Amino acid sequence: MSKHNFDEAITLTGEYDSQTGSVSPAYQNMVGPFGGVTAATLLQSVLRHPSVKGTPTSMTMNFLGPIKEAGITVQPRMVRENRSNQHWIVEALCGDESVATATLVFASRANSWESTEITMPDVPSHTELESLTTEVLPPWVKQYDMRFVRGNPLLAPEQDAPPSETLQWISDLPERAIDFTSLCSICDAFFPRLFIHTRQMVPFGTVSFTVYFHVTQQELNELDDAWVLGHARASKFHGSYFDQTGEVWGSNGNLLATTTQLVYYKY
Protein backbone atom coordinates (compact mmCIF):
# COMPACT_ATOMS: atom_id res chain seq x y z
CA MET A 1 0.00 0.00 0.00
CA SER A 2 1.46 3.37 -0.91
CA LYS A 3 1.82 6.14 1.64
CA HIS A 4 -0.88 8.79 1.91
CA ASN A 5 0.18 12.09 0.31
CA PHE A 6 -0.13 13.75 3.69
CA ASP A 7 2.23 11.29 5.38
CA GLU A 8 4.62 11.69 2.47
CA ALA A 9 4.48 15.48 2.85
CA ILE A 10 5.34 15.54 6.57
CA THR A 11 8.02 12.84 6.44
CA LEU A 12 11.20 13.78 8.25
CA THR A 13 14.52 11.97 8.51
CA GLY A 14 17.49 12.58 10.77
CA GLU A 15 18.19 12.21 14.47
CA TYR A 16 16.65 14.44 16.02
CA ASP A 17 17.86 17.96 16.70
CA SER A 18 18.20 18.66 12.99
CA GLN A 19 15.73 16.82 10.80
CA THR A 20 15.24 17.01 7.05
CA GLY A 21 12.06 17.12 4.98
CA SER A 22 11.05 17.58 1.36
CA VAL A 23 8.45 20.04 0.16
CA SER A 24 5.55 18.10 -1.35
CA PRO A 25 4.37 19.09 -4.84
CA ALA A 26 0.90 17.77 -3.90
CA TYR A 27 0.41 20.45 -1.23
CA GLN A 28 1.70 23.48 -3.15
CA ASN A 29 -0.13 26.77 -2.60
CA MET A 30 0.06 30.00 -4.66
CA VAL A 31 3.63 30.70 -3.41
CA GLY A 32 5.38 27.77 -1.70
CA PRO A 33 3.70 24.95 0.20
CA PHE A 34 0.34 25.15 2.01
CA GLY A 35 1.07 26.48 5.52
CA GLY A 36 -0.96 23.80 7.26
CA VAL A 37 1.36 21.07 6.02
CA THR A 38 4.41 23.11 7.02
CA ALA A 39 2.93 23.52 10.51
CA ALA A 40 2.19 19.78 10.66
CA THR A 41 5.80 19.08 9.66
CA LEU A 42 7.12 21.17 12.56
CA LEU A 43 4.71 19.38 14.90
CA GLN A 44 5.89 16.05 13.49
CA SER A 45 9.51 16.94 14.31
CA VAL A 46 8.56 17.00 18.01
CA LEU A 47 6.25 13.97 17.84
CA ARG A 48 9.07 11.78 16.49
CA HIS A 49 11.66 13.18 18.91
CA PRO A 50 12.72 10.52 21.45
CA SER A 51 12.47 13.01 24.35
CA VAL A 52 8.81 13.85 23.76
CA LYS A 53 6.27 13.06 26.48
CA GLY A 54 2.50 13.52 26.36
CA THR A 55 0.47 14.97 23.51
CA PRO A 56 0.26 18.48 22.00
CA THR A 57 -1.98 20.97 23.77
CA SER A 58 -0.93 24.25 22.15
CA MET A 59 1.12 25.25 19.14
CA THR A 60 1.91 28.66 17.70
CA MET A 61 3.72 28.84 14.40
CA ASN A 62 5.07 32.01 12.83
CA PHE A 63 5.62 32.09 9.09
CA LEU A 64 8.73 34.18 8.46
CA GLY A 65 8.89 34.03 4.69
CA PRO A 66 8.06 31.91 1.66
CA ILE A 67 9.56 28.44 1.31
CA LYS A 68 11.15 28.48 -2.14
CA GLU A 69 13.46 25.46 -1.80
CA ALA A 70 12.63 21.76 -2.26
CA GLY A 71 14.14 20.85 1.12
CA ILE A 72 13.57 22.06 4.65
CA THR A 73 15.59 21.59 7.85
CA VAL A 74 13.59 21.36 11.07
CA GLN A 75 15.29 21.87 14.45
CA PRO A 76 13.24 21.06 17.55
CA ARG A 77 14.60 22.01 20.99
CA MET A 78 13.04 21.24 24.36
CA VAL A 79 13.36 24.45 26.35
CA ARG A 80 11.98 23.10 29.61
CA GLU A 81 10.39 19.98 31.05
CA ASN A 82 8.05 20.15 34.04
CA ARG A 83 6.33 17.38 35.95
CA SER A 84 3.36 17.19 33.58
CA ASN A 85 4.35 19.25 30.53
CA GLN A 86 7.12 20.11 28.07
CA HIS A 87 7.90 23.37 26.26
CA TRP A 88 9.45 23.12 22.80
CA ILE A 89 10.76 25.65 20.29
CA VAL A 90 11.16 24.59 16.66
CA GLU A 91 12.99 26.53 13.99
CA ALA A 92 12.69 25.65 10.30
CA LEU A 93 15.26 26.71 7.74
CA CYS A 94 15.78 26.65 4.00
CA GLY A 95 19.55 26.67 3.68
CA ASP A 96 20.68 29.31 6.19
CA GLU A 97 17.42 31.24 6.11
CA SER A 98 14.82 30.90 8.88
CA VAL A 99 11.43 30.34 7.30
CA ALA A 100 9.30 29.41 10.33
CA THR A 101 9.40 29.21 14.11
CA ALA A 102 7.02 27.41 16.42
CA THR A 103 6.49 27.11 20.15
CA LEU A 104 4.63 24.06 21.45
CA VAL A 105 3.35 22.82 24.78
CA PHE A 106 3.02 19.05 25.21
CA ALA A 107 1.26 17.67 28.27
CA SER A 108 0.37 14.48 30.04
CA ARG A 109 -3.29 15.26 30.50
CA ALA A 110 -4.96 14.27 33.77
CA ASN A 111 -8.57 13.32 34.22
CA SER A 112 -10.49 16.41 35.33
CA TRP A 113 -13.83 18.10 35.50
CA GLU A 114 -14.96 18.70 31.91
CA SER A 115 -17.35 20.97 30.06
CA THR A 116 -17.75 22.14 26.48
CA GLU A 117 -19.07 25.72 26.57
CA ILE A 118 -19.92 26.18 22.91
CA THR A 119 -22.37 24.28 20.75
CA MET A 120 -21.55 22.38 17.58
CA PRO A 121 -23.41 24.03 14.68
CA ASP A 122 -26.45 22.06 13.57
CA VAL A 123 -25.64 21.08 9.98
CA PRO A 124 -26.49 18.40 7.42
CA SER A 125 -24.22 15.34 7.30
CA HIS A 126 -21.30 15.52 4.87
CA THR A 127 -23.03 12.77 2.86
CA GLU A 128 -25.84 15.20 2.01
CA LEU A 129 -23.53 17.90 0.63
CA GLU A 130 -21.56 18.27 -2.59
CA SER A 131 -17.79 18.29 -2.74
CA LEU A 132 -16.05 21.49 -3.81
CA THR A 133 -14.73 21.22 -7.34
CA THR A 134 -11.17 22.39 -7.46
CA GLU A 135 -10.17 23.33 -11.02
CA VAL A 136 -9.39 27.00 -10.24
CA LEU A 137 -7.73 26.49 -6.88
CA PRO A 138 -4.10 25.65 -5.95
CA PRO A 139 -2.89 22.02 -5.72
CA TRP A 140 -3.22 21.59 -1.91
CA VAL A 141 -6.99 22.07 -2.12
CA LYS A 142 -7.22 18.83 -4.17
CA GLN A 143 -5.77 16.91 -1.19
CA TYR A 144 -8.97 17.61 0.75
CA ASP A 145 -12.64 16.87 0.23
CA MET A 146 -14.44 20.06 1.31
CA ARG A 147 -18.23 20.25 1.58
CA PHE A 148 -19.66 23.65 2.41
CA VAL A 149 -22.64 24.58 4.53
CA ARG A 150 -21.76 28.30 4.38
CA GLY A 151 -18.96 30.23 2.70
CA ASN A 152 -18.47 28.14 -0.44
CA PRO A 153 -15.86 30.23 -2.28
CA LEU A 154 -17.22 29.24 -5.71
CA LEU A 155 -20.79 30.35 -5.05
CA ALA A 156 -22.16 33.85 -4.57
CA PRO A 157 -22.10 34.88 -0.88
CA GLU A 158 -25.24 33.94 1.05
CA GLN A 159 -27.51 36.92 1.74
CA ASP A 160 -28.17 36.12 5.38
CA ALA A 161 -24.78 34.80 6.55
CA PRO A 162 -22.03 36.82 8.28
CA PRO A 163 -19.80 37.90 5.38
CA SER A 164 -16.53 36.42 6.65
CA GLU A 165 -17.92 33.11 7.92
CA THR A 166 -17.20 29.59 6.70
CA LEU A 167 -18.86 26.40 7.88
CA GLN A 168 -17.64 23.27 6.13
CA TRP A 169 -17.03 19.57 6.41
CA ILE A 170 -13.53 18.54 5.46
CA SER A 171 -11.56 15.29 5.21
CA ASP A 172 -8.23 14.29 3.79
CA LEU A 173 -8.49 12.87 0.27
CA PRO A 174 -8.36 9.91 0.25
CA GLU A 175 -9.82 9.62 3.74
CA ARG A 176 -7.22 9.26 6.50
CA ALA A 177 -7.83 8.75 10.23
CA ILE A 178 -7.51 12.10 12.04
CA ASP A 179 -4.35 12.48 14.11
CA PHE A 180 -2.67 15.51 15.69
CA THR A 181 -0.71 16.34 12.53
CA SER A 182 -3.71 16.23 10.18
CA LEU A 183 -5.84 18.14 12.69
CA CYS A 184 -3.15 20.84 12.84
CA SER A 185 -3.09 21.09 9.05
CA ILE A 186 -6.89 21.21 8.77
CA CYS A 187 -6.94 24.15 11.22
CA ASP A 188 -5.12 26.12 8.48
CA ALA A 189 -7.27 24.79 5.61
CA PHE A 190 -9.93 27.51 5.68
CA PHE A 191 -9.75 29.85 2.70
CA PRO A 192 -8.57 33.36 3.62
CA ARG A 193 -11.31 35.35 5.39
CA LEU A 194 -10.66 38.37 3.18
CA PHE A 195 -11.35 36.27 0.10
CA ILE A 196 -14.55 34.93 1.66
CA HIS A 197 -15.70 38.45 2.54
CA THR A 198 -14.68 40.30 -0.64
CA ARG A 199 -14.25 37.49 -3.21
CA GLN A 200 -11.12 39.31 -4.37
CA MET A 201 -7.91 37.34 -4.95
CA VAL A 202 -5.17 39.61 -3.61
CA PRO A 203 -1.78 38.92 -1.95
CA PHE A 204 -2.24 37.10 1.40
CA GLY A 205 0.13 35.50 3.89
CA THR A 206 -0.44 34.07 7.34
CA VAL A 207 2.13 35.48 9.77
CA SER A 208 1.07 33.68 12.96
CA PHE A 209 -1.05 30.56 13.47
CA THR A 210 -2.18 29.03 16.76
CA VAL A 211 -3.88 25.70 17.49
CA TYR A 212 -5.19 24.53 20.86
CA PHE A 213 -5.76 20.78 20.87
CA HIS A 214 -8.69 19.77 23.08
CA VAL A 215 -8.47 15.97 22.83
CA THR A 216 -6.40 12.98 23.85
CA GLN A 217 -5.04 10.36 21.47
CA GLN A 218 -7.73 7.98 22.71
CA GLU A 219 -10.47 10.42 21.74
CA LEU A 220 -8.94 10.73 18.28
CA ASN A 221 -9.00 6.93 18.05
CA GLU A 222 -12.69 6.95 18.99
CA LEU A 223 -13.79 9.26 16.15
CA ASP A 224 -16.48 7.70 13.94
CA ASP A 225 -14.94 8.72 10.64
CA ALA A 226 -12.31 10.86 8.90
CA TRP A 227 -14.58 13.91 8.63
CA VAL A 228 -14.48 17.06 10.74
CA LEU A 229 -16.64 20.16 10.77
CA GLY A 230 -14.74 23.46 10.52
CA HIS A 231 -16.21 26.83 11.50
CA ALA A 232 -14.24 30.05 10.92
CA ARG A 233 -14.82 33.79 10.95
CA ALA A 234 -12.85 37.04 11.19
CA SER A 235 -13.00 39.72 13.89
CA LYS A 236 -11.31 42.61 12.09
CA PHE A 237 -9.62 43.56 8.83
CA HIS A 238 -7.38 46.55 9.52
CA GLY A 239 -4.08 48.13 8.49
CA SER A 240 -3.14 45.24 6.17
CA TYR A 241 -3.72 42.47 8.75
CA PHE A 242 -6.81 40.45 9.61
CA ASP A 243 -7.47 37.68 12.10
CA GLN A 244 -9.33 34.37 11.89
CA THR A 245 -10.96 32.45 14.73
CA GLY A 246 -12.13 28.88 14.23
CA GLU A 247 -13.23 25.60 15.71
CA VAL A 248 -12.87 22.04 14.41
CA TRP A 249 -15.41 19.44 15.56
CA GLY A 250 -15.41 15.67 15.19
CA SER A 251 -18.51 14.27 13.52
CA ASN A 252 -19.34 12.67 16.91
CA GLY A 253 -19.70 16.19 18.38
CA ASN A 254 -16.37 16.32 20.21
CA LEU A 255 -14.61 19.73 19.97
CA LEU A 256 -11.17 18.67 18.71
CA ALA A 257 -9.37 21.99 18.33
CA THR A 258 -9.75 25.76 18.40
CA THR A 259 -7.55 27.92 16.22
CA THR A 260 -6.64 31.52 15.43
CA GLN A 261 -4.41 33.17 12.89
CA LEU A 262 -3.24 36.61 11.83
CA VAL A 263 -2.89 37.20 8.11
CA TYR A 264 -1.17 39.91 6.04
CA TYR A 265 -3.11 41.22 3.06
CA LYS A 266 -2.79 43.86 0.37
CA TYR A 267 -6.16 45.26 -0.67
Next chain:
Amino acid sequence: MSKHNFDEAITLTGEYDSQTGSVSPAYQNMVGPFGGVTAATLLQSVLRHPSVKGTPTSMTMNFLGPIKEAGITVQPRMVRENRSNQHWIVEALCGDESVATATLVFASRANSWESTEITMPDVPSHTELESLTTEVLPPWVKQYDMRFVRGNPLLAPEQDAPPSETLQWISDLPERAIDFTSLCSICDAFFPRLFIHTRQMVPFGTVSFTVYFHVTQQELNELDDAWVLGHARASKFHGSYFDQTGEVWGSNGNLLATTTQLVYYKY
Protein backbone atom coordinates in the same frame (compact mmCIF):
# COMPACT_ATOMS: atom_id res chain seq x y z
CA MET B 1 5.59 63.06 39.45
CA SER B 2 6.19 59.47 40.45
CA LYS B 3 6.12 56.67 37.91
CA HIS B 4 2.91 54.66 37.48
CA ASN B 5 3.15 51.21 39.11
CA PHE B 6 2.71 49.63 35.69
CA ASP B 7 5.62 51.54 34.17
CA GLU B 8 7.70 50.64 37.20
CA ALA B 9 6.79 46.97 36.81
CA ILE B 10 7.84 46.72 33.14
CA THR B 11 11.02 48.79 33.45
CA LEU B 12 14.03 47.16 31.83
CA THR B 13 17.67 48.25 31.77
CA GLY B 14 20.58 47.00 29.72
CA GLU B 15 21.57 47.20 26.08
CA TYR B 16 19.66 45.32 24.44
CA ASP B 17 20.17 41.63 23.78
CA SER B 18 20.13 40.89 27.51
CA GLN B 19 17.96 43.23 29.55
CA THR B 20 17.21 43.18 33.26
CA GLY B 21 13.97 43.77 35.12
CA SER B 22 12.68 43.55 38.68
CA VAL B 23 9.54 41.71 39.69
CA SER B 24 7.02 44.23 41.04
CA PRO B 25 5.46 43.53 44.46
CA ALA B 26 2.41 45.54 43.33
CA TYR B 27 1.55 42.99 40.62
CA GLN B 28 2.04 39.77 42.56
CA ASN B 29 -0.41 36.94 41.90
CA MET B 30 -1.04 33.77 43.95
CA VAL B 31 2.36 32.32 42.91
CA GLY B 32 4.80 34.80 41.35
CA PRO B 33 3.88 37.90 39.35
CA PHE B 34 0.67 38.39 37.34
CA GLY B 35 1.31 36.92 33.87
CA GLY B 36 -0.01 39.96 32.03
CA VAL B 37 2.77 42.13 33.41
CA THR B 38 5.36 39.49 32.58
CA ALA B 39 4.05 39.39 29.01
CA ALA B 40 4.12 43.19 28.85
CA THR B 41 7.74 43.12 30.06
CA LEU B 42 8.74 40.77 27.24
CA LEU B 43 6.91 43.03 24.76
CA GLN B 44 8.69 46.04 26.27
CA SER B 45 12.08 44.39 25.65
CA VAL B 46 11.36 44.51 21.92
CA LEU B 47 9.73 47.96 21.96
CA ARG B 48 12.88 49.51 23.48
CA HIS B 49 15.27 47.57 21.23
CA PRO B 50 17.02 49.94 18.79
CA SER B 51 16.42 47.54 15.86
CA VAL B 52 12.64 47.49 16.22
CA LYS B 53 10.49 48.79 13.35
CA GLY B 54 6.72 49.12 13.23
CA THR B 55 4.25 48.17 15.95
CA PRO B 56 3.22 44.80 17.42
CA THR B 57 0.61 42.82 15.50
CA SER B 58 0.85 39.40 17.16
CA MET B 59 2.45 38.02 20.28
CA THR B 60 2.41 34.50 21.75
CA MET B 61 3.94 33.99 25.14
CA ASN B 62 4.49 30.60 26.78
CA PHE B 63 4.78 30.43 30.55
CA LEU B 64 7.34 27.74 31.35
CA GLY B 65 7.30 27.90 35.13
CA PRO B 66 6.74 30.16 38.11
CA ILE B 67 8.92 33.25 38.58
CA LYS B 68 10.26 32.90 42.10
CA GLU B 69 13.17 35.36 41.92
CA ALA B 70 13.11 39.14 42.35
CA GLY B 71 14.99 39.71 39.09
CA ILE B 72 14.39 38.62 35.52
CA THR B 73 16.65 38.61 32.45
CA VAL B 74 14.95 39.24 29.11
CA GLN B 75 16.70 38.35 25.86
CA PRO B 76 15.06 39.54 22.63
CA ARG B 77 16.40 38.33 19.29
CA MET B 78 15.23 39.39 15.84
CA VAL B 79 14.99 36.16 13.84
CA ARG B 80 14.12 37.76 10.52
CA GLU B 81 13.31 41.14 9.00
CA ASN B 82 11.20 41.44 5.88
CA ARG B 83 10.20 44.50 3.87
CA SER B 84 7.21 45.34 6.08
CA ASN B 85 7.55 43.12 9.17
CA GLN B 86 9.93 41.72 11.76
CA HIS B 87 9.89 38.38 13.60
CA TRP B 88 11.26 38.31 17.15
CA ILE B 89 11.84 35.57 19.72
CA VAL B 90 12.23 36.55 23.37
CA GLU B 91 13.45 34.28 26.13
CA ALA B 92 13.12 35.24 29.80
CA LEU B 93 15.25 33.68 32.51
CA CYS B 94 15.55 33.65 36.29
CA GLY B 95 19.19 32.85 36.82
CA ASP B 96 19.88 30.02 34.36
CA GLU B 97 16.29 28.80 34.25
CA SER B 98 14.00 29.66 31.32
CA VAL B 99 10.70 30.94 32.69
CA ALA B 100 9.01 32.28 29.54
CA THR B 101 9.38 32.41 25.78
CA ALA B 102 7.59 34.67 23.33
CA THR B 103 7.34 35.05 19.59
CA LEU B 104 6.25 38.42 18.21
CA VAL B 105 5.47 39.87 14.80
CA PHE B 106 5.98 43.61 14.39
CA ALA B 107 4.73 45.32 11.24
CA SER B 108 4.65 48.62 9.44
CA ARG B 109 0.95 48.62 8.75
CA ALA B 110 -0.27 49.93 5.38
CA ASN B 111 -3.56 51.62 4.73
CA SER B 112 -6.01 49.01 3.49
CA TRP B 113 -9.63 48.06 3.10
CA GLU B 114 -11.07 47.75 6.59
CA SER B 115 -13.99 46.04 8.28
CA THR B 116 -14.85 44.99 11.82
CA GLU B 117 -16.89 41.78 11.62
CA ILE B 118 -18.05 41.51 15.24
CA THR B 119 -20.17 43.93 17.25
CA MET B 120 -19.15 45.62 20.49
CA PRO B 121 -21.50 44.42 23.23
CA ASP B 122 -24.14 47.00 24.16
CA VAL B 123 -23.34 47.79 27.81
CA PRO B 124 -23.75 50.62 30.33
CA SER B 125 -20.91 53.14 30.62
CA HIS B 126 -18.24 52.37 33.24
CA THR B 127 -19.47 55.42 35.15
CA GLU B 128 -22.79 53.65 35.78
CA LEU B 129 -21.17 50.52 37.30
CA GLU B 130 -19.53 49.77 40.63
CA SER B 131 -15.86 48.95 41.01
CA LEU B 132 -14.90 45.46 42.17
CA THR B 133 -13.79 45.47 45.78
CA THR B 134 -10.56 43.58 46.10
CA GLU B 135 -9.99 42.48 49.72
CA VAL B 136 -10.00 38.75 48.96
CA LEU B 137 -8.05 38.86 45.72
CA PRO B 138 -4.28 38.89 45.02
CA PRO B 139 -2.32 42.20 44.88
CA TRP B 140 -2.32 42.65 41.08
CA VAL B 141 -6.11 42.99 41.05
CA LYS B 142 -5.78 46.21 43.09
CA GLN B 143 -3.77 47.76 40.23
CA TYR B 144 -6.91 47.74 38.08
CA ASP B 145 -10.36 49.22 38.37
CA MET B 146 -12.72 46.48 37.16
CA ARG B 147 -16.45 47.10 36.68
CA PHE B 148 -18.49 44.07 35.70
CA VAL B 149 -21.48 43.80 33.41
CA ARG B 150 -21.43 39.97 33.58
CA GLY B 151 -19.20 37.50 35.44
CA ASN B 152 -18.47 39.45 38.62
CA PRO B 153 -16.46 36.88 40.59
CA LEU B 154 -17.80 38.14 43.94
CA LEU B 155 -21.48 37.81 43.04
CA ALA B 156 -23.52 34.67 42.43
CA PRO B 157 -23.45 33.61 38.76
CA GLU B 158 -26.19 35.19 36.64
CA GLN B 159 -29.00 32.76 35.79
CA ASP B 160 -29.27 33.68 32.13
CA ALA B 161 -25.60 34.23 31.16
CA PRO B 162 -23.24 31.66 29.63
CA PRO B 163 -21.46 30.16 32.65
CA SER B 164 -17.89 30.91 31.60
CA GLU B 165 -18.48 34.44 30.25
CA THR B 166 -17.10 37.73 31.56
CA LEU B 167 -17.99 41.19 30.28
CA GLN B 168 -16.24 43.99 32.13
CA TRP B 169 -14.83 47.49 31.91
CA ILE B 170 -11.25 47.76 33.09
CA SER B 171 -8.67 50.53 33.49
CA ASP B 172 -5.29 50.82 35.12
CA LEU B 173 -5.47 52.29 38.62
CA PRO B 174 -4.71 55.16 38.66
CA GLU B 175 -5.86 55.70 35.08
CA ARG B 176 -3.08 55.47 32.49
CA ALA B 177 -3.34 56.08 28.74
CA ILE B 178 -3.63 52.73 26.93
CA ASP B 179 -0.50 51.69 25.06
CA PHE B 180 0.59 48.36 23.57
CA THR B 181 2.13 47.14 26.83
CA SER B 182 -0.90 47.91 28.99
CA LEU B 183 -3.22 46.48 26.35
CA CYS B 184 -1.17 43.26 26.35
CA SER B 185 -1.40 43.04 30.12
CA ILE B 186 -5.14 43.73 30.17
CA CYS B 187 -5.65 40.84 27.70
CA ASP B 188 -4.47 38.56 30.54
CA ALA B 189 -6.46 40.33 33.29
CA PHE B 190 -9.62 38.22 33.03
CA PHE B 191 -10.13 35.91 36.01
CA PRO B 192 -9.66 32.23 35.13
CA ARG B 193 -12.66 30.88 33.19
CA LEU B 194 -12.79 27.79 35.41
CA PHE B 195 -13.20 30.01 38.46
CA ILE B 196 -15.94 31.99 36.72
CA HIS B 197 -17.77 28.79 35.75
CA THR B 198 -17.37 26.78 38.96
CA ARG B 199 -16.50 29.45 41.57
CA GLN B 200 -13.90 27.02 42.91
CA MET B 201 -10.40 28.28 43.68
CA VAL B 202 -8.11 25.47 42.50
CA PRO B 203 -4.57 25.41 41.07
CA PHE B 204 -4.41 27.27 37.70
CA GLY B 205 -1.61 28.29 35.39
CA THR B 206 -1.66 29.81 31.90
CA VAL B 207 0.69 27.87 29.64
CA SER B 208 0.24 29.82 26.38
CA PHE B 209 -1.15 33.32 25.78
CA THR B 210 -1.72 35.02 22.43
CA VAL B 211 -2.63 38.63 21.62
CA TYR B 212 -3.45 40.03 18.19
CA PHE B 213 -3.22 43.82 18.16
CA HIS B 214 -5.73 45.41 15.79
CA VAL B 215 -4.74 49.10 16.08
CA THR B 216 -2.01 51.56 15.20
CA GLN B 217 -0.26 53.86 17.69
CA GLN B 218 -2.31 56.74 16.28
CA GLU B 219 -5.56 54.94 17.09
CA LEU B 220 -4.36 54.32 20.64
CA ASN B 221 -3.62 58.07 20.87
CA GLU B 222 -7.16 58.81 19.71
CA LEU B 223 -8.91 56.81 22.47
CA ASP B 224 -11.35 58.93 24.51
CA ASP B 225 -10.24 57.62 27.91
CA ALA B 226 -8.24 54.98 29.79
CA TRP B 227 -11.13 52.48 29.90
CA VAL B 228 -11.56 49.37 27.77
CA LEU B 229 -14.32 46.78 27.59
CA GLY B 230 -13.18 43.18 27.92
CA HIS B 231 -15.25 40.19 26.84
CA ALA B 232 -14.06 36.62 27.52
CA ARG B 233 -15.40 33.07 27.43
CA ALA B 234 -14.15 29.50 27.28
CA SER B 235 -14.70 26.89 24.57
CA LYS B 236 -13.78 23.73 26.47
CA PHE B 237 -12.54 22.47 29.81
CA HIS B 238 -10.94 19.07 29.24
CA GLY B 239 -8.13 16.82 30.45
CA SER B 240 -6.71 19.46 32.85
CA TYR B 241 -6.55 22.27 30.25
CA PHE B 242 -9.09 24.91 29.23
CA ASP B 243 -8.98 27.74 26.70
CA GLN B 244 -10.11 31.35 26.83
CA THR B 245 -11.12 33.56 23.90
CA GLY B 246 -11.53 37.30 24.36
CA GLU B 247 -11.84 40.73 22.81
CA VAL B 248 -10.81 44.13 24.16
CA TRP B 249 -12.68 47.21 22.88
CA GLY B 250 -11.90 50.91 23.28
CA SER B 251 -14.73 52.92 24.77
CA ASN B 252 -14.98 54.64 21.35
CA GLY B 253 -16.00 51.28 19.83
CA ASN B 254 -12.66 50.42 18.22
CA LEU B 255 -11.69 46.72 18.54
CA LEU B 256 -8.17 47.04 20.00
CA ALA B 257 -7.14 43.41 20.47
CA THR B 258 -8.30 39.81 20.34
CA THR B 259 -6.75 37.26 22.64
CA THR B 260 -6.66 33.55 23.47
CA GLN B 261 -4.98 31.50 26.12
CA LEU B 262 -4.64 27.89 27.24
CA VAL B 263 -4.66 27.25 30.97
CA TYR B 264 -3.68 24.26 33.12
CA TYR B 265 -6.03 23.41 35.98
CA LYS B 266 -6.43 20.77 38.67
CA TYR B 267 -10.10 20.13 39.48
